[in-house]
Amino acid sequence: MMRSIVLLFPALCCTCRADLASSFEDILLDAINPVEDDEVSREIAKELKMGAPEMIAHYGYKVENHTAKTEDGFLLGLQRIPESTKGAKASEKYPVLLQHGVLCCSGNFIDNGNDSLGFFLADKGYDVWLGNLRANRYSKKHMTLKEEDDAFWDFSIDEHVTYDLPAMIDYIRSTTKKDKILLVAHSMGTTISFSMLASQPEMNKKIKGFLALAPVGSVKYITSSAIYAAKYSAVIKSAAEFANVKQFATHSPFVENFLRHFCPGSPGVCTGFVNLYSGYDSHLINQTRYPIYLSDCTGGTSVKVMNHLGQLITNGGLNKFDYGLTKNKEVYGQDFPPEYDVGKVTAPVILVHAANDALSDPLDVAILNAKLKTVIEKYLFPDYTGTHSAFFWLTNATERFFNKLLELLKKIEKNEIKKIIYILIKFLGKCNNYNGYI
Numbered sequence: 001m002m003r004s005i006v007l008l009f010p011a012l013c014c015t016c017r018a019d020l021a022s023s024f025e026d027i028l029l030d031a032i033n034p035v036e037d038d039e040v041s042r043e044i045a046k047e048l049k050m051g052a053p054e055m056i057a058h059y060g061y062k063v064e065n066h067t068a069k070t071e072d073g074f075l076l077g078l079q080r081i082p083e084s085t086k087g088a089k090a091s092e093k094y095p096v097l098l099q100h101g102v103l104c105c106s107g108n109f110i111d112n113g114n115d116s117l118g119f120f121l122a123d124k125g126y127d128v129w130l131g132n133l134r135a136n137r138y139s140k141k142h143m144t145l146k147e148e149d150d151a152f153w154d155f156s157i158d159e160h161v162t163y164d165l166p167a168m169i170d171y172i173r174s175t176t177k178k179d180k181i182l183l184v185a186h187s188m189g190t191t192i193s194f195s196m197l198a199s200q201p202e203m204n205k206k207i208k209g210f211l212a213l214a215p216v217g218s219v220k221y222i223t224s225s226a227i228y229a230a231k232y233s234a235v236i237k238s239a240a241e242f243a244n245v246k247q248f249a250t251h252s253p254f255v256e257n258f259l260r261h262f263c264p265g266s267p268g269v270c271t272g273f274v275n276l277y278s279g280y281d282s283h284l285i286n287q288t289r290y291p292i293y294l295s296d297c298t299g300g301t302s303v304k305v306m307n308h309l310g311q312l313i314t315n316g317g318l319n320k321f322d323y324g325l326t327k328n329k330e331v332y333g334q335d336f337p338p339e340y341d342v343g344k345v346t347a348p349v350i351l352v353h354a355a356n357d358a359l360s361d362p363l364d365v366a367i368l369n370a371k372l373k374t375v376i377e378k379y380l381f382p383d384y385t386g387t388h389s390a391f392f393w394l395t396n397a398t399e400r401f402f403n404k405l406l407e408l409l410k411k412i413e414k415n416e417i418k419k420i421i422y423i424l425i426k427f428l429g430k431c432n433n434y435n436g437y438i
């Protein structure tokens with residue numbers, strides 16, 4: 001087990017050339033772990049080669065590719081599922097943006113076969129948009145910079161907050177000509193969303209509401225292996241600087257191939273990885289699909305983002321990137337990086353979390369809930385074993401979970417009247433926290 005993990009790490013952390021002779025790879029990987037030649041294995045191999053647009057088409061949905069330009073020149077790739085044959089008429093459609101977390105990509109929402117959240121929402125009549133943060137496999141273009149340039153990789157979570165998410169939301173609003181959209185985010189995607197809503201008041205008016213899945217507002221009580229990543233983030237940073245590496249865990253055909261060979265032969269290793277990342281719930285997840293799930297979480301990001309994440313875990317707050325005393329003064333005009341104050345969020349929020357989630361710990365969610373002033377509901381995933389990835393990688397997901405999510409989305413859509421009551425109650429000073437009691 002240990003040896004296999006040691007082998008898997010370099011595969012995830014290095015970028016290999018796309019044109020690496022695949023026959024050589026196959027021979028090498030076959031020697032380590034031969035792949036069965038049955039129908040399911042062939043299907044997995046086929047799906048692994050597909051990007052998000054191909055996957056969407058493969059499952060019989062219409063797909064559009066879109067590009068949102070950020071103010072600082074990144075070109076972010078979005079996929080849209082504009083309609084489903086089972087869906088409502090176009091005029092009734094509400095745009096919903098599904099936003100992935102750090103290291104992952106839009107594939108998260110469409111990689112669970114026909115039981116994927118993206119397809120489910122399209123079937124229920126939503127205009128589904130899948131976002132991608134800068135520098136992941138779908139957002140590797142920039143107006144002037146190239147991937148080889150150091151400046152391309154010089155971004156932390158703050159750039160996702162300041163530029164990426166607002167650019168995607170504005171793009172969707174202008175393309176669909178809808179005033180407000182629904183925002184659904186997962187994990188660090190929620191951190192980015194809360195930070196954006198806290199620091200850019202006008203963005204609150206552009207969303208109808210925010211459904212936060214496995215919300216991460218602070219990571220004080222985090223129990224996942226991410227802690228170790230944080231502990232070693234300074235080491236990772238120095239090593240990366242020494243080797244002049246700026247990118248982390250980038251998707252490549254080699255990674256796809258590696259996972260395809262590895263997971264079926266050593267299911268324990270891939271289970272181990274999913275578990276380490278998210279908590280223990282392997283009996284709820286279809287292990288045959290692990291190569292695809294894991295491949296979608298090698299979306300790629302910068303070393304600076306990983307470093308920022310490490311700072312958040314170490315400090316337990318939700319602060320901007322910490323450059324150290326001297327440079328902080330220069331960049332922020334103060335010794336310490338400013339904090340994103342989630343108390344300033346004014347859009348309606350629903351928090352959905354799981355008891356056994358290693359990254360979105362119930363204690364952290366409780367802290368977040370206490371700080372937020374516009375929470376309509378805090379919903380705990382009913383199955384105790386639900387974990388961080390239960391929000392998309394789950395067998396029978398529709399039955400177990402998506403129907404409930406739909407109910408919660410509808411609640412957000414109908415929230416206008418409640419908001420007025422809330423303002424009244426606040427005004428009368430009878431209640432300083434909304435928390436869904438009305």
Ligand SMILES: *[C@@H]1O[C@H](CO)[C@@H](O)[C@H](O)[C@H]1NC(C)=O
Pocket residue numbers: 051053054063064065
């Ligand atoms: C979307 O982009 C993919 C490549 O990323 C391409 O294969 C596909 O044909 C495009 N689809 C449409 C509808 O343009």
Ligand SMILES: *[C@@H]1O[C@H](CO)[C@@H](O)[C@H](O)[C@H]1NC(C)=O
Pocket residue numbers: 114115398
């Ligand atoms: C997915 O497809 C299978 C096989 O066609 C079917 O039994 C199942 O009901 C489908 N699930 C959903 C959520 O559509």
Ligand SMILES: *[C@@H]1O[C@H](CO)[C@@H](O)[C@H](O)[C@H]1NC(C)=O
Pocket residue numbers: 040043113286287288289395396
């Ligand atoms: C697990 O995934 C494989 C590959 O997609 C599929 O053939 C199989 O039906 C799935 N099993 C369940 C229980 O969903």
Ligand SMILES: *[C@@H]1O[C@H](CO)[C@@H](O)[C@H](O)[C@H]1NC(C)=O
Pocket residue numbers: 395396399
């Ligand atoms: C999934 O749902 C089907 C049909 O409702 C059921 O037969 C099956 O046992 C369920 N699988 C799991 C793993 O719960």
